[in-house]
Amino acid sequence: MLACVATFALEGVASHEVTVEVDVRRGLAAFTLVGLPDRAVRESRERVRAAVLNCGLEFPQKRITVNLAPAHVRKAGPGFDLAIAVGLLGATEQVPGEALGRYALYGELSLSGAIKPVRGVLAVALGARRAGFSDLLVPEQNAGEAALVEGIEVRGVSTLDRLADLLHGRWSPGPALPKVPEAPDERSEDIDMADVHGQEDAKRALSIAAAGGHNALMIGPPGAGKTMLARRLPGILPAPSFEEALEVTQVHSAAGLGNGSLATRRPFRAPHHTISAQGLVGGGNRPQPGEITLAHRGVLFLDELPEFSRAAVDALRQPLEEGRVEIMRGQRTLEFPANAIVIAACNRCPCARPAENCSCTQLDASRYRRRLSGPLLDRIDLVCQVDQVPHIELVGDGSGERATSAEVRAGVARARELQRRRLDRTGALCNGDMDGRLTRAMVPLVAAPTARMLAARERLDLSGRGHDRVLRVARTIADLAGHGEVEAVDLDEALSYRLDGLDLVAA
Amino acid sequence: MSPDRKRFACDACLRRAALIARLAPRIVALLDRPRPRLHGLLALEEGELLAAVAGDRAEALRSELRRFDAGAERERLACAGVAGICRHDPDFPALLLDLDDPPAMLFVRGRLETLDRLREEPAVAIVGTRSPTPYVTEVAYSLGRGLGAARVPVVSGLALGIDATAHRGCLDGRGLAVAVLPGGPDVVYPRRHRALYERVRENGVVLSELPPGARPYRWSFPARNRIMAGLARMTVVVEATDPSGSLITTDFARDLGRSVAAVPGRVTSRFARGTNGLLKDGAVPITGTEDVLDELFGAGARRSPRAAGQPPEPSDPVLARVLEAVERSGSVAMIAEAAALSTAEARAAIARLEAGGYLVRRGLEGWERALGAPILPGP
Numbered sequence: 001m002l003a004c005v006a007t008f009a010l011e012g013v014a015s016h017e018v019t020v021e022v023d024v025r026r027g028l029a030a031f032t033l034v035g036l037p038d039r040a041v042r043e044s045r046e047r048v049r050a051a052v053l054n055c056g057l058e059f060p061q062k063r064i065t066v067n068l069a070p071a072h073v074r075k076a077g078p079g080f081d082l083a084i085a086v087g088l089l090g091a092t093e094q095v096p097g098e099a100l101g102r103y104a105l106y107g108e109l110s111l112s113g114a115i116k117p118v119r120g121v122l123a124v125a126l127g128a129r130r131a132g133f134s135d136l137l138v139p140e141q142n143a144g145e146a147a148l149v150e151g152i153e154v155r156g157v158s159t160l161d162r163l164a165d166l167l168h169g170r171w172s173p174g175p176a177l178p179k180v181p182e183a184p185d186e187r188s189e190d191i192d193m194a195d196v197h198g199q200e201d202a203k204r205a206l207s208i209a210a211a212g213g214h215n216a217l218m219i220g221p222p223g224a225g226k227t228m229l230a231r232r233l234p235g236i237l238p239a240p241s242f243e244e245a246l247e248v249t250q251v252h253s254a255a256g257l258g259n260g261s262l263a264t265r266r267p268f269r270a271p272h273h274t275i276s277a278q279g280l281v282g283g284g285n286r287p288q289p290g291e292i293t294l295a296h297r298g299v300l301f302l303d304e305l306p307e308f309s310r311a312a313v314d315a316l317r318q319p320l321e322e323g324r325v326e327i328m329r330g331q332r333t334l335e336f337p338a339n340a341i342v343i344a345a346c347n348r349c350p351c352a353r354p355a356e357n358c359s360c361t362q363l364d365a366s367r368y369r370r371r372l373s374g375p376l377l378d379r380i381d382l383v384c385q386v387d388q389v390p391h392i393e394l395v396g397d398g399s400g401e402r403a404t405s406a407e408v409r410a411g412v413a414r415a416r417e418l419q420r421r422r423l424d425r426t427g428a429l430c431n432g433d434m435d436g437r438l439t440r441a442m443v444p445l446v447a448a449p450t451a452r453m454l455a456a457r458e459r460l461d462l463s464g465r466g467h468d469r470v471l472r473v474a475r476t477i478a479d480l481a482g483h484g485e486v487e488a489v490d491l492d493e494a495l496s497y498r499l500d501g502l503d504l505v506a507a
Numbered sequence: 508m509s510p511d512r513k514r515f516a517c518d519a520c521l522r523r524a525a526l527i528a529r530l531a532p533r534i535v536a537l538l539d540r541p542r543p544r545l546h547g548l549l550a551l552e553e554g555e556l557l558a559a560v561a562g563d564r565a566e567a568l569r570s571e572l573r574r575f576d577a578g579a580e581r582e583r584l585a586c587a588g589v590a591g592i593c594r595h596d597p598d599f600p601a602l603l604l605d606l607d608d609p610p611a612m613l614f615v616r617g618r619l620e621t622l623d624r625l626r627e628e629p630a631v632a633i634v635g636t637r638s639p640t641p642y643v644t645e646v647a648y649s650l651g652r653g654l655g656a657a658r659v660p661v662v663s664g665l666a667l668g669i670d671a672t673a674h675r676g677c678l679d680g681r682g683l684a685v686a687v688l689p690g691g692p693d694v695v696y697p698r699r700h701r702a703l704y705e706r707v708r709e710n711g712v713v714l715s716e717l718p719p720g721a722r723p724y725r726w727s728f729p730a731r732n733r734i735m736a737g738l739a740r741m742t743v744v745v746e747a748t749d750p751s752g753s754l755i756t757t758d759f760a761r762d763l764g765r766s767v768a769a770v771p772g773r774v775t776s777r778f779a780r781g782t783n784g785l786l787k788d789g790a791v792p793i794t795g796t797e798d799v800l801d802e803l804f805g806a807g808a809r810r811s812p813r814a815a816g817q818p819p820e821p822s823d824p825v826l827a828r829v830l831e832a833v834e835r836s837g838s839v840a841m842i843a844e845a846a847a848l849s850t851a852e853a854r855a856a857i858a859r860l861e862a863g864g865y866l867v868r869r870g871l872e873g874w875e876r877a878l879g880a881p882i883l884p885g886p
Contacts, residue, residue: 200850201839361778363638363668385873387838456862477851492855495862496839 001025003090003097006104007083008127009075010120012287012327012334013254015127019069020080022087027063035068038076047109048085055113055161060092076286079118082107085160095167104128107139113160117141120254122246125149137163144179145253145260148246179261193232193405198389202229205384205497207408210236211415212476213432215320215342215379217305217499220386221352226345227270229386230301233343234266235405238413244297247337251296255289267298273307277315287327287334292319295340305344306371316342317375344380346372381432381469382497415479431476436468443471449491456495470494516612518577520593524612525575526553528718529568530560534726549730550608587719589692590615598622603737605763610716610734614692617712621683629740629803630660630685634753635669636746640778643669643746645867645875646770648676650743653796655682657811659803662687662739664731665700665707669745674707684711685738689723689731691715696723729755736760741803743768743793747781754781766802768793821865829856830865830876837873
């Protein structure tokens with residue numbers, strides 16, 4: 001007797017359909033699993049056997065062959081348990097075979113027959129909807145997450161025997177409700193821009209970065225508050241749209257992060273500088289998303305940028321240019337989303353002391369700066385300073401007139417709205433996404449700023465790429481100020497954030 | 508003198524240069540530390556030189572010298588695009604003859620007609636450390652540029668750090684740059700200065716006492732320093748610790764009775780120990796191009812075009828306030844506070860000042876007031 005059950009294999013942060021075919025016939029009792037299973041999948045034979053028996057169901061003493069189709073794709077992880085068990089029950093007519101067609105199943109079994117939560121359920125639900133399934137059965141704890149996908153009925157099931165009841169029609173739970181945090185507008189009050197004393201320059205630069213989606217570099221001594229500032233960037237970015245939130249949730253679900261509810265906050269990732277290239281952009285034998293993907297739609301913070309390995313920083317080239325990571329595995333290419341704002345930080349010089357006490361020679365300094373160069377710097381639009389704040393400012397009452405994250409966010413949202421309208425149908429969402437050609441088309445300069453720009457290019461050794469970056473930032477500054485055209489003062493400010501000419505007088 | 512005038516290199520001088528090149532690997536061992544001087548080695552006659560240096564190879568070299576073919580050597584120079592000028596040539600820089608051990612030959616690449624200027628105008632050697640602090644880099648650049656613009660030839664050694672910066676400044680000021688190399692005139696040392704070498708060759712001269720193809724040796728650096736000191740009326744040390752190659756150059760300059768000058772450094776800094784030591788010993792303190800020009804030509808006799816126009820204070824009061832604030836602190840936040848502006852406004856003002864040449868970007872550290880107004884592009 002043959003039964004077919006649909007399940008999904010997680011691949012990167014997406015999923016593809018896998019048909020579990022179970023054939024049970026007379027012969028020497030055996031349980032064979034084919035279709036390129038990895039260890040965890042192969043071990044599912046033992047879990048399925050125990051779970052079926054412990055639920056009071058029958059495990060046939062027959063020759064059982066399970067095939068995971070398509071047979072040429074490697075299968076990994078414990079998520080196939082449920083489909084194999086249900087296929088077995090169908091093939092032995094313990095559940096009605098005709099009911100199985102409309103369901104997709106995904107879940108891990110425990111020996112007791114309980115269905116355990118798994119990673120990546122959101123990706124599975126998206127895959128199931130795309131494949132045209134009307135019903136999805138998942139572990140009960142994952143049901144709220146899977147239900148975030150509209151257009152497919154998700155039911156959560158806690159044990160294998162309950163599942164059998166459901167397939168028999170003896171039990172019909174209502175469809176699961178999407179798990180959305182109760183108060184999505186409740187931003188974390190604990191980290192607010194208003195907590196940061198001083199640092200007006202960095203705050204301004206970060207609000208420009210947020211408004212235009214620009215990558216930024218913060219320069220300042222250790223302990224001045226670079227991390228504290230970067231941590232507050234997600235809070236001044238506009239709240240993610242539902243689609244963006246779904247993307248974030250999908251990534252985090254596939255990586256086993258998050259709590260299974262819709263992500264209403266933008267992610268903030270701050271990997272340590274010892275991270276490998278693979279850790280940063282993803283990869284591995286079974287490709288896992290890297291930090292840049294985990295920061296998708298949020299902020300990736302690279303503290304002590306010169307300390308990162310060259311390979312790791314260079315690997316960021318593709319994600320920064322294209323907003324996605326491609327990983328080659330054999331004949332297949334996996335794609336991870338990777339659209340994050342990168343905030344990097346470094347010291348002024350290797351000794352990290354204030355300028356007055358600096359003991360670095362130019363050779364030290366230029367060596368340090370050389371470590372900074374590379375593809376990442378080409379994508380950094382803004383450089384700002386973070387200074388040691390005098391103690392007197394730190395002990396103030398703190399109420400002051402410092403802008404809160406919500407206030408900054410409102411300005412950012414207005415600027416973003418202007419950009420969305422201007423960039424409609426160009427493929428870019430914000431100024432930071434514009435390439436050189438689009439920048440020049442979208443940021444025409446009127447007379448006064450043109451003269452400024454010419455003077456600047458003459459004197460400041462501005463490269464072509466640097467020119468585009470200045471234009472992009474100037475456009476964002478103008479958006480923040482509500483200027484229709486880029487004005488001279490916007491351009492001036494943008495010029496001062498530029499990164500070009502760092503080595504102008506270097507030996 | 509026309510550029511195509513036949514230059515005169517006598518057989519004896521050519522032969523002597525060839526001999527020194529042959530002996531070059533053996534001279535190394537005869538140096539002492541910490542300030543390797545050549546102790547008149549290069550002043551010796553051929554026979555004495557062979558006896559002092561050649562050791563067991565003396566006889567072989569002697570017979571090689573006897574067979575020396577000056578014609579073939581001249582052809583080789585012509586092929587390499589190098590002009591050979593011997594000390595008997597009227598083009599040979601007369602100042603070099605003050606040395607006890609003037610080079611027999613100068614091998615020169617570049618614009619030969621500028622050698623005239625080297626004789627007519629007093630040249631200044633700018634030397635200093637290979638790993639300067641950012642502050643003195645700016646000083647070296649500004650000195651090179653100011654002197655270049657004042658038509659004072661700037662002599663240096665194409666080395667890393669101060670040397671290269673002085674060359675760049677001089678070239679940017681459209682001045683006459685003279686690079687004295689430790690190896691042959693076609694051997695770029697350090698190699699990473701290839702582009703700078705080409706710039707100097709196109710706009711000035713590159714010269715050496717060693718024939719083309721000779722690699723630099725440890726002894727040839729101090730030997731090169733004596734040529735720099737000899738060519739210049741004045742040697743300016745921008746930053747040097749002690750001991751340092753720059754101090755070797757000033758020793759030569761002193762022995763020749765030429766002026767020695769130094770840029771004052773921080774008294775606590777070990778990087779400035781050499782220059783501050785020179786000042787204590789009576790070197791001329793240099794705080795800008797004018798100090799050099801005053802020392803060379805007498806007070807106020809010649810001005811650098813840039814110095815003539817110290818940048819007028821910006822007329823915009825906001826810019827003036829910001830400029831003043833920048834001189835006190837490189838931090839945007841503090842500049843903004845001092846000028847009573849928002850950081851955004853302060854940054855806009857800084858960019859305008861930078862574009863106007865009042866400020867220069869100081870690496871990752873913010874901005875500094877530029878030393879003097881930039882030179883307008885010349886004819």
